[in-house]
Amino acid sequence: MSRLLDTIDSPRDLKRLSAADLPRLAQEIRSALIETVSMVGGHLAPNLGVVELTIALHRAFDAPRDRIVFDVGHQAYVHKLLTGRREQFGTLRRRGGISGFPRRCESPYDVFGTGHGSTSISAALGIATARDLAGEHYQVVAVIGDGAMTGGMAFEGLNQVAERDTDLVIILNDNGMSISPNVGAMARYLQRFRLDPGYSSAKRSVEGLVRRYDRFGLGNHVLDAVEKLKDGAKSLFLPGMLFEELGLRYFGPVDGHDLDELTRTFEQVRRLKGPRIVHVVTQKGRGYRLAEEDAESYHGCKPFDVDQGQLDPPVPQKTYSEVFSEALAGLAEADSRIVAVTAAMCVGTGLKPFARRFPHRFFDVGMAEEHAVTFAAGLAAEGWRPVVAIYSTFLQRAYDQVLHDVCLQGLPVVFCLDRAGLVGSDGPTHHGVFDFSYLRHIPGLVVGAPRSGAELKRMLAAAFAHDGPFAIRYPAGAAEETESNGRPSTLEIGRGEVLREGSQATLVAVGSCVGAAQAAADELAGDGMQVGVIDARFVKPLDTGLLEDAGRLTGLLVTVEENVLQGGFGAAVLEWAAPLGIRVHRLGIADEFVPHGSQTELRQLVGIDADSIAQAVRHAVAGRVSAGP
Numbered sequence: 281m282s283r284l285l286d287t288i289d290s291p292r293d294l295k296r297l298s299a300a301d302l303p304r305l306a307q308e309i310r311s312a313l314i315e316t317v318s319m320v321g322g323h324l325a326p327n328l329g330v331v332e333l334t335i336a337l338h339r340a341f342d343a344p345r346d347r348i349v350f351d352v353g354h355q356a357y358v359h360k361l362l363t364g365r366r367e368q369f370g371t372l373r374r375r376g377g378i379s380g381f382p383r384r385c386e387s388p389y390d391v392f393g394t395g396h397g398s399t400s401i402s403a404a405l406g407i408a409t410a411r412d413l414a415g416e417h418y419q420v421v422a423v424i425g426d427g428a429m430t431g432g433m434a435f436e437g438l439n440q441v442a443e444r445d446t447d448l449v450i451i452l453n454d455n456g457m458s459i460s461p462n463v464g465a466m467a468r469y470l471q472r473f474r475l476d477p478g479y480s481s482a483k484r485s486v487e488g489l490v491r492r493y494d495r496f497g498l499g500n501h502v503l504d505a506v507e508k509l510k511d512g513a514k515s516l517f518l519p520g521m522l523f524e525e526l527g528l529r530y531f532g533p534v535d536g537h538d539l540d541e542l543t544r545t546f547e548q549v550r551r552l553k554g555p556r557i558v559h560v561v562t563q564k565g566r567g568y569r570l571a572e573e574d575a576e577s578y579h580g581c582k583p584f585d586v587d588q589g590q591l592d593p594p595v596p597q598k599t600y601s602e603v604f605s606e607a608l609a610g611l612a613e614a615d616s617r618i619v620a621v622t623a624a625m626c627v628g629t630g631l632k633p634f635a636r637r638f639p640h641r642f643f644d645v646g647m648a649e650e651h652a653v654t655f656a657a658g659l660a661a662e663g664w665r666p667v668v669a670i671y672s673t674f675l676q677r678a679y680d681q682v683l684h685d686v687c688l689q690g691l692p693v694v695f696c697l698d699r700a701g702l703v704g705s706d707g708p709t710h711h712g713v714f715d716f717s718y719l720r721h722i723p724g725l726v727v728g729a730p731r732s733g734a735e736l737k738r739m740l741a742a743a744f745a746h747d748g749p750f751a752i753r754y755p756a757g758a759a760e761e762t763e764s765n766g767r768p769s770t771l772e773i774g775r776g777e778v779l780r781e782g783s784q785a786t787l788v789a790v791g792s793c794v795g796a797a798q799a800a801a802d803e804l805a806g807d808g809m810q811v812g813v814i815d816a817r818f819v820k821p822l823d824t825g826l827l828e829d830a831g832r833l834t835g836l837l838v839t840v841e842e843n844v845l846q847g848g849f850g851a852a853v854l855e856w857a858a859p860l861g862i863r864v865h866r867l868g869i870a871d872e873f874v875p876h877g878s879q880t881e882l883r884q885l886v887g888i889d890a891d892s893i894a895q896a897v898r899h900a901v902a903g904r905v906s907a908g909p
């Protein structure tokens with residue numbers, strides 16, 4: 281039988297289907313999601329959970345005239361399938377293919393680019409305000425998960441929504457999960473009336489009333505009347521009082537897998553005015569047993585076998601996150617002041633074993649990086665030794681908290697920046713390629729990047745022994761060499777290491793680039809060139825003694841980093857070297873956003889793989905390039 285999905289090139293086609301066709305369409309979408317994500321990896325469970333929600337949204341609203349803004353955007357695959365990208369869906373997250381997140385340049389239906397969380401309410405309110413200023417009339421819809429709702433920006437947005445009192449619809453997709461089970465007071469609040477059948481029946485009564493009066497254009501009057509009831513009585517009728525108090529009309533909880541109920545509710549809500557919030561209850565991973573049972577692992581997953589589920593990687597090698605996890609557990613065993621903080625990334629950062637072993641010393645603060653950092657600062661101010669484990673890209677959020685709340689006070693917080701560098705198929709929203717630049721100018725902050733798992737362990741030990749703020753960044757994926765091979769268990773801050781002597785040039789690499797620099801030096805040795813390699817280890821403080829010796833010996837330092845060149849590691853070396861007259865050539869990421877693709881493809885693209893490094897050194901030695909871009 282031919283697929284209904286193949287008849288849909290835009291939401292207009294979707295509207296032509298009969299309601300009876302929709303369950304079949306939902307089934308086809310689920311199959312397409314499972315098939316593609318099992319091949320390319322990606323956010324499976326979140327998308328399986330919003331199949332009906334997205335169908336209903338595109339039937340009730342009129343995109344792209346009506347603007348739909350997805351929070352985080354990891355759940356927008358269904359939206360992509362329904363808005364003209366069905367045929368490209370197999371290219372999802374691949375180099376040159378469609379993105380795993382909404383992108384304005386990809387489709388007029390992607391009205392706002394996302395990747396980081398809790399932005400949808402602010403963006404939607406901005407769009408709604410622009411509409412009002414232009415005197416136009418369309419609907420603006422923010423689709424936000426209960427996880428993203430824990431982020432500070434969501435609350436800041438809600439605060440202004442109430443004040444602006446304009447037409448805006450917020451769809452709260454509540455599945456009780458962030459990546460892991462959702463945390464905090466908001467999660468508890470939502471759970472209270474999500475699970476209480478009493479609320480549902482009260483809600484149905486109100487809905488019935490609204491529907492009856494809506495026929496006469498009086499739906500708003502009914503709601504007004506309900507709103508005027510005394511608070512106590514009102515809460516009997518309307519769950520979601522918190523939102524009501526914030527000035528939004530609350531609808532729900534709605535069964536997020538009941539297409540009729542969803543479409544009916546969205547259509548009603550679309551006709552109303554002012555700020556409205558629809559609370560939709562969904563099941564993460566819906567329709568694929570393995571993802572339903574383990575929504576955490578299938579939140580974002582690697583390619584997998586559809587029948588058997590996730591397969592272990594062919595060569596079981598420890599990731600940097602796992603090495604961090606083990607090293608932290610050992611240090612925390614010996615030092616009871618060590619506590620760990622995550623912003624909703626317990627699994628990804630490798631903190632789960634720590635959380636199990638030291639439940640009272642582990643804090644998941646929700647998707648709230650700014651809060652995580654200042655919360656850790658508070659702990660440090662009272663003598664605890666917090667580690668904030670966070671992805672490099674998400675720490676961008678908390679720049680001021682790192683600077684003002686931690687470093688200005690010299691507090692000993694250890695930042696472990698996972699997924700630093702080019703992360704691969706999640707693309708530009710997730711590459712962690714700015715951290716050297718946004719951290720290294722902060723006074724008093726040590727910034728290091730280990731080249732291997734073993735070095736990460738030593739650097740972590742050094743960080744906890746240091747009485748001040750310390751940031752360590754390491755990449756996504758498997759760690760090179762994880763055992764210390766008899767080396768000391770810690771290392772000296774600000775000390776690099778000479779890995780290879782050379783007379784014609786010295787490659788000065790840091791972190792994930794050290795391996796490629798060594799391979800490049802091997803390649804050059806094959807051509808008869810003597811090129812040294814230094815692992816700088818620290819971007820701050822720089823090992824200027826080591827650099828000066830190498831610079832004087834070879835006359836040319838070629839820096840290599842997986843970070844933007846502007847303000848990065850090479851820039852630090854250049855700033856130091858310029859007055860000394862030592863020539864520096866820098867390799868790293870040029871002044872542009874890097875697209876999605878595999879890590880290997882992207883490293884080649886930006887010129888930091890071994891071949892590109894070797895080629896750059898040949899040119900630099902031959903004097904064919906200027907002293908750095």
Ligand SMILES: Cc1ncc(C[n+]2csc(CCOP(=O)(O)OP(=O)(O)O)c2C)c(N)n1
Pocket residue numbers: 326329352354355395396397398424425426427428429453455457458459564579623624625647648649674677
């Ligand atoms: C600022 C920020 N922090 C962390 C993340 C990583 N992250 C991606 S999705 C997600 C959970 C989102 O939960 P929710 O909004 O409830 O959506 P669901 O996946 O449950 O549908 C997290 C923590 C992010 N994208 N942005």
